Amino acid sequence: MQQQISLRLLPSQAADTISVIEQIAASAAVPVSAVTGFYIHKQSIDARSKQAWVNLTVQAFINEPVQQREQIEFTFSNVNNASKRVIIVGAGPAGLFAALRLLELGIKPIVIERGKDVRARRRDLAALNKEGEVNPESNYCFGEGGAGTYSDGKLYTRSSKRGSIDRILQLFVRFGAEEKILYQSHPHIGTNKLPHIITAMREFIISSGGEIHFETKLTNFIVENNVLKAVEVNHQSTLHADAVILATGHSARDIFELLQQNNILIEAKPFALGVRAEHPQALIDSIQYRCAVRDEFLPPASYSLVEQVQGKGVFSFCMCPGGIIAPAATSPGELVVNGWSPSKRNNAFANSGMVVTIEVKDAVEYFKKQNPKTNSQISEDDPLLLMKFQQAIEQRAFAAGGGKFVAPAQRMVDMFDKKTSASLPECSYLPGISSTDLRTVLPGFVYDDLRLGFKAFGQKMRGYFTNEAVIVATESRTSSPVRIPRDQETLQHPQIKNLYPCGEGAGYAGGIVSAAMDGERIANIIGQLANHSSL
Numbered sequence: 001m002q003q004q005i006s007l008r009l010l011p012s013q014a015a016d017t018i019s020v021i022e023q024i025a026a027s028a029a030v031p032v033s034a035v036t037g038f039y040i041h042k043q044s045i046d047a048r049s050k051q052a053w054v055n056l057t058v059q060a061f062i063n064e065p066v067q068q069r070e071q072i073e074f075t076f077s078n079v080n081n082a083s084k085r086v087i088i089v090g091a092g093p094a095g096l097f098a099a100l101r102l103l104e105l106g107i108k109p110i111v112i113e114r115g116k117d118v119r120a121r122r123r124d125l126a127a128l129n130k131e132g133e134v135n136p137e138s139n140y141c142f143g144e145g146g147a148g149t150y151s152d153g154k155l156y157t158r159s160s161k162r163g164s165i166d167r168i169l170q171l172f173v174r175f176g177a178e179e180k181i182l183y184q185s186h187p188h189i190g191t192n193k194l195p196h197i198i199t200a201m202r203e204f205i206i207s208s209g210g211e212i213h214f215e216t217k218l219t220n221f222i223v224e225n226n227v228l229k230a231v232e233v234n235h236q237s238t239l240h241a242d243a244v245i246l247a248t249g250h251s252a253r254d255i256f257e258l259l260q261q262n263n264i265l266i267e268a269k270p271f272a273l274g275v276r277a278e279h280p281q282a283l284i285d286s287i288q289y290r291c292a293v294r295d296e297f298l299p300p301a302s303y304s305l306v307e308q309v310q311g312k313g314v315f316s317f318c319m320c321p322g323g324i325i326a327p328a329a330t331s332p333g334e335l336v337v338n339g340w341s342p343s344k345r346n347n348a349f350a351n352s353g354m355v356v357t358i359e360v361k362d363a364v365e366y367f368k369k370q371n372p373k374t375n376s377q378i379s380e381d382d383p384l385l386l387m388k389f390q391q392a393i394e395q396r397a398f399a400a401g402g403g404k405f406v407a408p409a410q411r412m413v414d415m416f417d418k419k420t421s422a423s424l425p426e427c428s429y430l431p432g433i434s435s436t437d438l439r440t441v442l443p444g445f446v447y448d449d450l451r452l453g454f455k456a457f458g459q460k461m462r463g464y465f466t467n468e469a470v471i472v473a474t475e476s477r478t479s480s481p482v483r484i485p486r487d488q489e490t491l492q493h494p495q496i497k498n499l500y501p502c503g504e505g506a507g508y509a510g511g512i513v514s515a516a517m518d519g520e521r522i523a524n525i526i527g528q529l530a531n532h533s534s535l
């Protein structure tokens, strides 16, 4: 007999297979010896009361052999001799999952990536963290695996309608992720494990007849009669293809500029901007688990906060328990922070983006205030206006930090009180932080909304609003400030045939899983065209 059983267990019980079997037996009213095994469908933590509980839904096997969890059958072809070739620009989650799906559909993916492979990329990250030098082609956003490689690797998304989350998670497991990501309510992989998984994907794509070319940057589009015929790479050679998937991420500003220069339609897209807040992890644990010290069987606690302040949403973004704040800039002279965590999330700090939504009117007002004389040059219709705003704030932050990616920072309560911090607490951000009145960095309304937001968050999470927390500027690459439009049905650019804008950079994803799903979605459309000989 098989039975799906829901259990509410103490964290120590949930971590112990024998205890789980005992609970299954009690719930099914059978002797323990009758339970032959189980697998987990769902696992979540309920920390609403003083005692935290682990909720498990299990598939239990009673007096019958244990079966494996249902798995999706992936049937990949060898595409060495495939007649159709698709160029994928960008080896982030959107590009890599598009490539894997094309292999299933018998189409040859040719991935071009401006950055380096994961191993070589690591050296550039070390130079950024230790020497304060950024390589514009190889950094936390550019390189194999895209922006997701050196991240926390959180794998949840709300955009379930756009594709199969299960397919994405199972593919991650196939290439080396732990099985628990299939059932945890908030799965994550961790920076130490992601590069191995990405490497395994690359090796598989190549062994199946696909191609991946590093340090190969798209430098122009070759369009004839509104049909994209080929792409120019590294200003040197030309690559022809039956279709081009443009999955270049939210930080490829040169791509947005290139599209505009080529009169290819793009649009400004609202995004969010703010700071990263860092607390001691032990403090977040004690607030969230209502305890002095976290139970060793509970994971480092996380939080998700949102508040309406003065008509604008202030919200937490990409929270990294046990994480590190990272310098995520892609060009010299611009300061951007983001966060990552190792798989165990065992660093001493908890960091999270704290951001405010930015719309075109906010950018117009900001530029007008900054320089009233340039009023006439600011156009609400400029599709790059929000990108320019994002860049302007990043440049102010860099200058305020004093160079070498030292980040301007302020204690949380000091920020609320509008006073420069006399000292700063220890912080995980490796290039270092420097005490700054963040009003000199952030637009006034962002500063104000954030400070009021922090106070309000302190009422939801008692202890959150504290001077033990440090606020580091700026969290500005939350999503793309530009949208590359596409036809809803064909998913091609409305003006340019064979051009498929894809993933976060095009404005159709906001994280690893949604970008991967978007990659699969585009590959599916291309597969349908190939089946009808229309590619």
Ligand SMILES: Cc1cc2nc3c(=O)[nH]c(=O)nc-3n(C[C@H](O)[C@H](O)[C@H](O)COP(=O)(O)OP(=O)(O)OC[C@H]3O[C@@H](n4cnc5c(N)ncnc54)[C@H](O)[C@@H]3O)c2cc1C
Residues within 6 Å of the ligand: 089, 090, 091, 092, 093, 094, 095, 112, 113, 114, 115, 140, 141, 142, 143, 144, 145, 146, 147, 148, 149, 150, 151, 152, 153, 154, 155, 156, 216, 217, 218, 219, 247, 248, 249, 250, 251, 252, 255, 318, 326, 328, 338, 339, 340, 502, 503, 504, 505, 509, 510, 511, 512, 513, 515, 516
């Ligand atoms: C530090 C950090 C932590 C993050 N943590 C998480 C997390 O925990 N969970 C989560 O869901 N999301 C996280 N994100 C966001 C996530 O990484 C992105 O949403 C996701 O990677 C977007 O996927 P993408 O494929 O659309 O674009 P990207 O991952 O940005 O990939 C685009 C790729 O295109 C390449 N490229 C750009 N221009 C060119 C060109 N001209 N020619 C060739 N190649 C080009 C880039 O080098 C890059 O590799 C994090 C991001 C960062 C930076």
